[in-house]
Amino acid sequence: MGDSNKWPEDVGILAIEFIFPKEYVDQTELEQFDGVSAGKYTIGLGQKEMGFCSDLEDINSLCLTALNKLIENNNLKYEDIGRIDVGTETIVDKSKSVKTVLMDLFKDSGNFNIEGLDTTNACYGGTAALFNALSWIESSYWDERLAVVIAGDIAVYAKGNARPTGGAGAVAMLIGPHAPIVVERGLRSTYMAHVYDFYKPDLTSEYPIVDGQLSIQCYLSALDACYKTYRVKTKDPEFRIDKLDAMVFHSPYCKLVQKSSARLLFNDYVLCPDKQKYYPELEHLKDVKLEDTYFDRDIEKLFLTRGQKVFDTMTKKSLLLASRVGNMYTASVYSCLASYLTTTPADELPGKRIGIFSYGSGLASSMYSVKIKGGPHLDKLINSICNITEKLDSRKKVSPREFSDILQKRAETLHDAPFTPSTSTDTLFPGTWYLSHIDEKHRRKYARKT
Amino acid sequence: MGDSNKWPEDVGILAIEFIFPKEYVDQTELEQFDGVSAGKYTIGLGQKEMGFCSDLEDINSLCLTALNKLIENNNLKYEDIGRIDVGTETIVDKSKSVKTVLMDLFKDSGNFNIEGLDTTNACYGGTAALFNALSWIESSYWDERLAVVIAGDIAVYAKGNARPTGGAGAVAMLIGPHAPIVVERGLRSTYMAHVYDFYKPDLTSEYPIVDGQLSIQCYLSALDACYKTYRVKTKDPEFRIDKLDAMVFHSPYCKLVQKSSARLLFNDYVLCPDKQKYYPELEHLKDVKLEDTYFDRDIEKLFLTRGQKVFDTMTKKSLLLASRVGNMYTASVYSCLASYLTTTPADELPGKRIGIFSYGSGLASSMYSVKIKGGPHLDKLINSICNITEKLDSRKKVSPREFSDILQKRAETLHDAPFTPSTSTDTLFPGTWYLSHIDEKHRRKYARKT
Numbered sequence: 084m085g086d087s088n089k090w091p092e093d094v095g096i097l098a099i100e101f102i103f104p105k106e107y108v109d110q111t112e113l114e115q116f117d118g119v120s121a122g123k124y125t126i127g128l129g130q131k132e133m134g135f136c137s138d139l140e141d142i143n144s145l146c147l148t149a150l151n152k153l154i155e156n157n158n159l160k161y162e163d164i165g166r167i168d169v170g171t172e173t174i175v176d177k178s179k180s181v182k183t184v185l186m187d188l189f190k191d192s193g194n195f196n197i198e199g200l201d202t203t204n205a206c207y208g209g210t211a212a213l214f215n216a217l218s219w220i221e222s223s224y225w226d227e228r229l230a231v232v233i234a235g236d237i238a239v240y241a242k243g244n245a246r247p248t249g250g251a252g253a254v255a256m257l258i259g260p261h262a263p264i265v266v267e268r269g270l271r272s273t274y275m276a277h278v279y280d281f282y283k284p285d286l287t288s289e290y291p292i293v294d295g296q297l298s299i300q301c302y303l304s305a306l307d308a309c310y311k312t313y314r315v316k317t318k319d320p321e322f323r324i325d326k327l328d329a330m331v332f333h334s335p336y337c338k339l340v341q342k343s344s345a346r347l348l349f350n351d352y353v354l355c356p357d358k359q360k361y362y363p364e365l366e367h368l369k370d371v372k373l374e375d376t377y378f379d380r381d382i383e384k385l386f387l388t389r390g391q392k393v394f395d396t397m398t399k400k401s402l403l404l405a406s407r408v409g410n411m412y413t414a415s416v417y418s419c420l421a422s423y424l425t426t427t428p429a430d431e432l433p434g435k436r437i438g439i440f441s442y443g444s445g446l447a448s449s450m451y452s453v454k455i456k457g458g459p460h461l462d463k464l465i466n467s468i469c470n471i472t473e474k475l476d477s478r479k480k481v482s483p484r485e486f487s488d489i490l491q492k493r494a495e496t497l498h499d500a501p502f503t504p505s506t507s508t509d510t511l512f513p514g515t516w517y518l519s520h521i522d523e524k525h526r527r528k529y530a531r532k533t
Numbered sequence: 534m535g536d537s538n539k540w541p542e543d544v545g546i547l548a549i550e551f552i553f554p555k556e557y558v559d560q561t562e563l564e565q566f567d568g569v570s571a572g573k574y575t576i577g578l579g580q581k582e583m584g585f586c587s588d589l590e591d592i593n594s595l596c597l598t599a600l601n602k603l604i605e606n607n608n609l610k611y612e613d614i615g616r617i618d619v620g621t622e623t624i625v626d627k628s629k630s631v632k633t634v635l636m637d638l639f640k641d642s643g644n645f646n647i648e649g650l651d652t653t654n655a656c657y658g659g660t661a662a663l664f665n666a667l668s669w670i671e672s673s674y675w676d677e678r679l680a681v682v683i684a685g686d687i688a689v690y691a692k693g694n695a696r697p698t699g700g701a702g703a704v705a706m707l708i709g710p711h712a713p714i715v716v717e718r719g720l721r722s723t724y725m726a727h728v729y730d731f732y733k734p735d736l737t738s739e740y741p742i743v744d745g746q747l748s749i750q751c752y753l754s755a756l757d758a759c760y761k762t763y764r765v766k767t768k769d770p771e772f773r774i775d776k777l778d779a780m781v782f783h784s785p786y787c788k789l790v791q792k793s794s795a796r797l798l799f800n801d802y803v804l805c806p807d808k809q810k811y812y813p814e815l816e817h818l819k820d821v822k823l824e825d826t827y828f829d830r831d832i833e834k835l836f837l838t839r840g841q842k843v844f845d846t847m848t849k850k851s852l853l854l855a856s857r858v859g860n861m862y863t864a865s866v867y868s869c870l871a872s873y874l875t876t877t878p879a880d881e882l883p884g885k886r887i888g889i890f891s892y893g894s895g896l897a898s899s900m901y902s903v904k905i906k907g908g909p910h911l912d913k914l915i916n917s918i919c920n921i922t923e924k925l926d927s928r929k930k931v932s933p934r935e936f937s938d939i940l941q942k943r944a945e946t947l948h949d950a951p952f953t954p955s956t957s958t959d960t961l962f963p964g965t966w967y968l969s970h971i972d973e974k975h976r977r978k979y980a981r982k983t
Contacts, residue, residue: 089539090673174627177733178741179895180654187727195724196762200661200897202652204630211650218668223540223718268673274645277637283627284975286736286948291628292974312646445629447650498736524742525734 090221095262095453097229097460098467100153101421102145103252103408104134105512106479108486113247116483124247129337129402133409134478136237136251137489137506138496139517142173143184144529145235147516149255150185151531153231155514156467157257161192165228168199168216170208170413172283172443173236175527184527185233199230205281206333207443209234209254209413214449216258217266230258236412239490241290248336250409254417263461264424264453267436271451272312274305281444289497298444299339300377305448306332306343306440307373310350313438313450323351327452328435329427330397331419333442334405340419343440344394345386349376352386400426407475416441420453425468432465433457479510500525508532540671545712545903547679547910548917550603551871552595553702553858554584555962557928558936563697566933574697579787579852583859584928586687586701587939587956588946589967592623593634594979595685597966599705600635601981603681605964606917607707611642615678618649618666620658620863622733622893623686625977634977635683649680655731656783657893659684659704659863664899666708667716680708686862689940691740698786700859704867713911714874714903717886721901722762724755731894739947748894749789750827755898756782756793756890757823760800763888763900773801777902778885779877780847781869783892784855790869793890794844795836799826802836850876857925866891870903875918882915883907929960950975958982 110124110131124130136145146169154161169181180201189195198219202211209232216230235253240246280298283291314322324330324347332340350373355361358369368382376382403422404411411418416439423437435455442448455461481489489506496502502521511517511532519530560574560581574580586595596619604611619631630651639645648669652661659682666680685703690696730748733741764772774780774797782790800823805811808819818832826832853872854861861868866889873887885905892898905911931939939956946952952971961967961982969980 172628174624174736175734177624177736178622178653178655179729179732179734180897183654183725183727183895183897185727186725195726195758196722197725198661198664198723198899200652200654200658202650203628204633204650205628208650211648214648214674215665215668218665218672218674221673222668222671224664224668224671224721271674272646273648275633275636275647276645277633277635279629279974279976282629282975284625284629284948284950286624286627308645445633447630447633449648498734500734524729525732526729 091260093261093265093456094217094220094259095266096256096264096464097259097262098153098157098257098464099421100149100156100255101252101404101418101468101471102149102152103404104136104140106137106481106510107132107134107408108481108483110247113483127338128247129341130247130406130409132407133247133249134251135239135249135486135489137510138493138504139506139508139511140237141175141518141527142171142235142237143175143181143527144516144518145237145251145253146181146185146233147188147529148514149233149235149253150231151188151516152514153255153257157463159257161189162194163229164194164197164231165226166199166216166219166230167197168212168230168232169201170203170210170212170232170234171201171236172203172205172208172412174203204447205443205445206412206415207441207447209417210441210449211447213256213258220259232256232258234413234417236414237289238410238412239289239493245293245295248410250411252404252408252411252414252418254414254421256417261460263456263458263464265456267452267454270313270316271449272309272316273449274308275447278446280446287498289494301444301446302339302442303343303346303377304374305442305446306346307350309440309448309450310347311354314354320356324348324438325393325397327438328397329401329423330438330440331401331416331423332398332440333416334402334419335410335415337402337406340398340402340405341387341394342383344398345383345390348390348393349382349386404471421468421471424465425471429462429465432461541710543711543715543906544667544670544709545716546706546714546914547709547712548603548607548707548914549871550599550606550705551702551854551868551918551921552599552602553854554586554590555928556587556931556960557582557584557858558931558933560697563933577788578697579791580697580856580859582857583697583699584701585689585699585936585939587960588943588954589956589958589961590687591625591968591977592621592685592687593625593631593977594966594968595687595701595703596631596635596683597638597979598964599683599685599703600681601638601966602964603705603707607913609707611639612644613679614644614647614681615676616649616666616669616680617647618662618680618682619651620653620660620662620682620684621651621686622653622655622658622862624653654897655893655895656862656865657891657897659867660891660899661897663706663708670709682706682708684863684867686864687739688860688862689739689943695743695745698860700861702854702858702861702864702868704864704871706867711910713906713908713914715906717902717904720763720766721899722759722766723899724758725897728896730896737948739944751894751896752789752892753793753796753827754824755892755896756796757800759890759898759900760797761804764804770806774798774888775843775847777888778847779851779873780888780890781851781866781873782848782890783866784852784869785860785865787852787856790848790852790855791837791844792833794848795833795840798840798843799832799836854921871918871921874915875921879912879915882911
């Protein structure tokens with residue numbers, strides 16, 4: 084056990100490994116292919132490119148790759164790990180967890196004493212996994228080893244409006260004390276409710292049922308609720324969102340994140356105890372209630388304009404991966420954190436506080452914040468994600484026709500057994516784990532591309 | 534937050550609510566119906582009766598019932614709850630968690646700030662849920678509210694050998710400090726590995742794929758591994774299993790539990806540093822290795838005989854629910870804990886230490902222990918489960934033919950939408966939540982039997 088009856092210092096994220104597919108489709112080309120108006124995906128949704136997986140990858144292989152690379156790139160030993168929590172909504176088995184598949188990597192080390200399982204609710208599972216790992220490290224059950232949190236998903240939609248909001252990726256985060264990204268104690272708010280905005284009741288399909296309009300309303304109302312509680316927890320009656328240095332959001336598509344950034348400014352207005360003093364020009368809005376405005380175009384436009392600078396400064400650069408890989412469900416909000424860290428000059432990072440809003444349909448949501456501490460640990464962390472842009476640029480663009488065929492094939496063979504993927508491993512980055520075979524009893528075998 | 538930087542005292546289980554179906558099938562009658570040799574299920578597996586659900590119940594309704602009754606029977610307010618963790622492997626949606634459905638019960642209270650999600654790996658999910666709740670209460674994120682851990686499953690098998698090992702049930706446990714059942718700090722061991730002993734890759738079916746022989750081997754090897762580490766953590770070089778007062782196990786069927794009890798005695802022998810002194814009569818076994826003995830009938834028989842008294846004293850009465858309701862997957866090991874508590878005279882409980890072995894195929898396993906503290910909290914807890922035997926006796930026996938038809942209908946309509954269950958609510962205990970309708974978009978509606 085750790086220091087008896089004392090929480091360790093600076094518990095948070097020690098290292099990040101972010102992985103995404105080598106192949107992507109261009110959203111402008113997809114607009115043309117789908118025969119929709121120019122700009123519908125690129126401006127309307129704010130998306131540039133979308134990563135996707137062939138039949139070579141499933142949720143197990145994505146998580147194997149993320150974990151294996153995290154261990155290798157940070158010179159860790161498998162003996163160093165005492166807990167693994169996996170967040171995902173890409174379910175290939177109703178009983179057997181991804182976590183157990185990952186245990187194969189620990190075979191040679193003989194370390195099988197590793198707590199933690201898979202946890203699921205739409206895009207929120209990674210955050211629940213992180214919270215569970217953080218609590219473990221502060222608990223009497225912690226044995227001074229490190230935790231790993233893995234969030235990963237393959238997000239694919241049926242042909243139609245929602246398809247351009249897909250993506251695929253996974254993140255593995257090393258969690259422990261003395262971290263350069265410290266999760267702030269006492270600053271966490273949560274809002275959960277029973278709704279059917281996005282769900283996956285058709286277990287034979289990878290595609291969800293989505294009520295797009297309801298989902299936006301749920302996302303924004305959860306944001307309102309979490310922000311309200313978070314503000315109270317800061318114990319600062321004059322707290323405003325720009326008192327943080329950055330704000331990252333779960334990103335189903337980038338445009339919703341920009342609207343959410345503006346929404347927080349609108350919240351600051353609504354929650355302001357002295358509107359007349361601070362917002363004399365908004366006199367006409369003084370009686371507006373948050374819950375009446377989810378689809379109020381005038382208010383949205385007003386605060387998007389007023390909030391442009393706040394968005395540009397605090398949030399825009401966090402959308403690098405979200406705009407170029409797409410929605411990665413549980414991994415998305417952490418792609419935004421990684422993007423912010425890798426696009427901000429390293430010497431500007433120490434001391435910065437970042438707000439994080441995590442949302443999963445159904446619904447589960449939380450807001451919390453992290454503070455960045457300078458020093459060699461931070462240098463190491465930045466180093467571990469510094470090649471993200473380079474890696475994005477090194478991907479292979481695939482035509483919308485080919486992309487559509489690959490998704491079609493994926494859907495048709497999803498539950499085949501026995502099954503051997505037919506795609507060439509040339510489509511994978513080096514070091515990627517892939518599905519090599521499913522036998523007649525549905526047992527999956529994996530191999531690694533050297 | 535709680536006492537800053539200090540774990541609260543006596544964190545553990547404050548109350549238990551155990552629910553099971555009103556209808557059951559008799560295992561002797563099932564033997565006759567299935568045309569197998571007399572005693573195959575009743576003596577070979579050690580099972581007496583098996584509970585089952587009609588199309589009126591799903592995992593959401595089971596958990597709604599358990600949570601609602603826990604709150605009612607303990608005069609709690611929904612505002613008192615700060616966290617809910619659900620463990621289940623009965624998946625009806627790949628994205629939306631059971632936890633979010635439970636949030637409907639909190640509507641009137643306005644309490645939506647409740648952490649925790651669903652966690653999954655076969656029968657182990659409830660234990661992972663419990664561990665997460667315990668850690669939260671010891672962490673800086675705890676806000677002095679109570680946690681609820683819910684473990685529930687509907688265990689059904691295709692016609693054949695495995696069908697008599699089904700069951701259904703759920704447990705809701707109230708978790709907090711100053712508990713009468715205190716989870717012992719520092720005494721927890723975990724063993725996880727990647728195997729395909731029992732899994733559910735056919736997402737269209739409620740039935741698992743089971744490699745029965747492998748599953749027994751995995752269960753026993755996990756027991757060996759967990760026990761070895763647990764023994765080390767007791768820091769007592771002379772620790773033997775009978776230094777605990779009771780030992781409860783995950784029970785897929787009762788006979789395996791008796792074998793597991795004997796297996797721990799065999800472990801005590803193998804791990805004994807001075808076999809010649811303490812076990813002179815077992816000289817012929819001195820070179821035997823645990824991993825060579827999973828199916829060694831002679832050793833099994835020898836230790837079953839030697840261990841009869843230990844089993845009778847420490848474990849037998851924990852099998853009340855397991856033998857009369859059957860396997861309830863994540864809820865099973867907690868059914869054993871509840872059975873032990875309800876069948877032991879209340880005045881004998883204070884001071885007793887109970888070992889708990891939780892196993893989930895795939896695999897994930899842990900051993901830990903609890904200590905019982907006397908006082909009014911214990912009286913309340915005992916009171917909350919004192920009617921289990923009475924409730925078991927008040928159930929309705931259904932013929933194997935009818936049982937088989939109900940399971941057939943369940944399998945056929947499992948994914949229908951729209952769908953309205955046709956079974957009468959007469960088949961439910963009062964206070965049971967049930968599925969009233971699934972609409973064309975697969976949205977489930979629930980109602981409560983008054």
